[in-house]
Amino acid sequence: MPPPVSVALEMPAAGALRAFLDQLIGAHRGSVPDVARPALSGAAATGRVALVGAGPGDPELLTLRAARLLSRADVLVLDHLVSEGVLALVNPAAERIYVGKESGHHTVPQEEINQLLVRLAREGRQVVRLKGGDPFIFGRGGEELEELLAAGIPFEVVPGITAACGAGAYAGIPLTHRDYAQSVVFATGHRRAGESALDWTALARPHQTAVIYMGVGMLQSHCEAMIRHGRGADTPAALVENGTLPSQRVVTGTLETLPEIAAAAGIHPPALLIIGEVVSLAARLAWFTGASTTA
Ligand SMILES: C[S@@+](CC[C@H](N)C(=O)[O-])C[C@H]1O[C@@H](n2cnc3c(N)ncnc32)[C@H](O)[C@@H]1O
Numbered sequence: 001m002p003p004p005v006s007v008a009l010e011m012p013a014a015g016a017l018r019a020f021l022d023q024l025i026g027a028h029r030g031s032v033p034d035v036a037r038p039a040l041s042g043a044a045a046t047g048r049v050a051l052v053g054a055g056p057g058d059p060e061l062l063t064l065r066a067a068r069l070l071s072r073a074d075v076l077v078l079d080h081l082v083s084e085g086v087l088a089l090v091n092p093a094a095e096r097i098y099v100g101k102e103s104g105h106h107t108v109p110q111e112e113i114n115q116l117l118v119r120l121a122r123e124g125r126q127v128v129r130l131k132g133g134d135p136f137i138f139g140r141g142g143e144e145l146e147e148l149l150a151a152g153i154p155f156e157v158v159p160g161i162t163a164a165c166g167a168g169a170y171a172g173i174p175l176t177h178r179d180y181a182q183s184v185v186f187a188t189g190h191r192r193a194g195e196s197a198l199d200w201t202a203l204a205r206p207h208q209t210a211v212i213y214m215g216v217g218m219l220q221s222h223c224e225a226m227i228r229h230g231r232g233a234d235t236p237a238a239l240v241e242n243g244t245l246p247s248q249r250v251v252t253g254t255l256e257t258l259p260e261i262a263a264a265a266g267i268h269p270p271a272l273l274i275i276g277e278v279v280s281l282a283a284r285l286a287w288f289t290g291a292s293t294t295a
Contacts (some may be wrong), residue, residue, distance in 0.1 A: 014088035018286015021089065025134040047074075047121035049148055052142050053134040058086035058244040061166060066158045073128040075120055077113070081132030081270055083245060094128075110140060111113060113121045114147035132270075133239040134162040138188050138213050162186075166271045167243025171250045172285030180277035181209040189215030189222055189273070204229035209276035216271045220259040226275060227255050236279035241271040244288075250284055 010119055012020070034081045050069045055061040055135070062070075069077075073094045078087075080100030090096070090174045097116065099108040108116075133158060135141030148155045164186055168175045175184040183205070189212045203210045204226050215222050216239065227233050233256040253261040255275065 005146050012060075014059075014085065018071075019087075021064075021071065023243050024064060032143050033073045047127060048126040048154040048156075049117050049129055050158060051129045051135045051144060052131070052158040053139075053162075054082045054086045054130050054132055056163045056166030056244045057083040057085070057162040057164070057242065058170075059083065059089060061152040061161045061244060062086060062089070063158060063160070066160065069128050069158065070130070072126065074125040076130055077117060079129040079237045080107075082130055086130075090128075110143060113257055115149060116142055117144060118151040118153055121148070122236055123150075126183060129237070131160070132158045132163070133166070137162040137164075137186065161210055163213065163243055163270070163272050164274075167240035167248075168211075168274065170244045170248060170288040171241075171274075172282045172287055173237065173238060174281060174285070175209045175211065175274075175278060177278050177281065180207070180281075182207050184209040184211065186211050186213065188213045189218050198225070200225045200229040206230075209274065211276070212273040214269070215260070215273035216267060218271050219262055219273065220275060221276055223259055223275075228281045229256060231275070235275060236274065236286050237275045238266050238272045238279045239273055239280060241267045241269075242265055243270075243272060248288060249285065250282065265267055 050073075052066045052069055053063075054066065060085055069087055070090045073091050075095045075097065076090055077097045077099055080098075084256060099113050099116070117127060117129060129135075129144060131139045131141065133139065136159070139156065143182060145155060145157070153184065164175065164184075169171075176182065185208060187196075187203055187210065210226070219239070226235070234254045236252065236256050237258045238252040239258065239262050241247075241251075249265065249267065251258070251261050251265050251267060252262070
């Protein structure tokens with residue numbers, strides 16, 4: 001088996017990427033509608049909201065539609081997981097309103113964010129609500145849209161590459177593989193007070209990859225739960241920190257060893273926990289240069 005070949009991705013300077021996108025977007029102008037149909041026909045609002053996925057970090061993973069909307073936004077309402085590279089593509093004249101949420105530290109309560117979006121749109125502004133990854137994957141995008149719908153604000157949704165897909169790809173971990181995993185399940189390790197525990201029986205099914213978002217804080221207990229529910233202690237597991245960014249780090253081990261390895265490496269959020277036999281492929285398929293610790 002040939003040794004893995006590492007690739008240092010050529011990251012274009014923000015100016016060069018912007019010029020490239022301007023060219024592409026200019027060529028497409030007029031061939032696609034600016035915004036999807038209003039959520040309610042006859043809506044009185046003149047502004048609108050685009051709920052946009054910023055992807056996992058590498059700005060070149062944005063969709064063209066996201067880049068186009070960012071370049072023309074009047075106002076940007078953004079979360080903390082949006083990378084600097086993506087922000088460099090935003091219309092420099094756009095007002096930026098930061099409502100970032102970090103685990104346990106909600107800068108602005110969700111209800112206030114909902115109201116803010118309604119108010120800005122009612123002022124007639126082109127609002128981009130920018131979220132890390134995909135807005136419908138653990139991003140509360142649905143909650144915000146329900147509020148916009150109730151207020152009669154036109155909206156559209158632009159999907160983004162969710163962290164599991166981005167981090168899996170850049171870490172050389174195919175989330176499914178005919179030999180190892182016929183299904184993949186995404187779960188969140190973060191729970192709202194009063195919510196029931198994760199369905200570990202479903203998560204620990206054999207021949208399946210489990211990806212746990214927001215799982216770093218409870219890593220030890222997540223690994224133990226998987227073992228208790230039938231996964232072998234030697235099941236491969238990985239944490240991908242800052243996936244797709246130049247600062248990406250990947251640590252791999254097993255359900256038994258990963259908590260100690262991750263603690264020794266000082267892994268911090270944002271990081272994804274990937275559990276399943278597919279993780280063993282990283283040793284051969286990892287291609288993106290970044291610090292890597294394996295045991
Ligand atoms: C509130 S969730 C948002 C998920 C996002 N909507 C998505 O689709 O990726 C935040 C969690 O996503 C994961 N995450 C987001 N970006 C990441 C990245 N670049 N690398 C690793 N994990 C990431 C982390 O587990 C983080 O705690």
